[in-house]
Amino acid sequence: MRLKIVQTGEPVLREPARPLTPKEILSADIQRLIADMRDTMRDAPGVGLAAPQIGLGHQLAVIEDREDLLKAVSPDELADKERTGVAFHVIVNPRITPVGDEKIEFFEGCLSVAGFMAAVARAHRVRVECLDENAKPRVIEASGWYARILQHEIDHLNGTLYIDRMHPRSFTTLDNYSRHWRSKPTTK
Ligand code: ZN
Secondary structure, three states: OOOOOOOOOOHHHHOOOEOOOHHHHHOHHHHHHHHHHHHHHHHOOOOEEEHHHHOOOEOEEEEEEOHHHHOOOOHHHHHHHOOOOEEEEEEEEEEEEEOOOOEEEEEEOOOOOOOEEEEEEEEOEEEEEEEOOOOOEEEEEEEHHHHHHHHHHHHHHOOOOHHHOEOHHHOEEHHHHHHHHOOOOOOO
């Protein structure tokens, strides 16, 4: 089932989400929610969706960077962004730490700030400790675009949007991003 994605200004996007217990994660309600969030993310399409974006204050997000999304991006852009396929997975109650000091800057967007993009500096490499959809502990080490997705989604669980971290003067409509900025190299 496709869920409604709420837009910036909705209070739930600004509230810290609450952790889920292992029992809650394994419940029929949360398992159905995960399937619905997966369908909603694929339909959007997006590479991540956090529970607050569908109006629920749970520390849960789904992530997937599918091959058919990558096909629409040039090889140069994929290499520049260090963007590769990421299999569908779920993160619950995540704790994130940057690995090293390196930051890189790229344009990014958000399904809850529909129609806009901006340049955001983020850690190049991160480590995430979380639970998966089976309430099993999981450690994720990620770099490049996948690390950016994780930082963006985990920000949602803390009531933070990319517009809090963006370079304000880079804020652009999606249309103008495609016309003026997409082909330009971004400073690293
Ligand atoms: Zn977002």
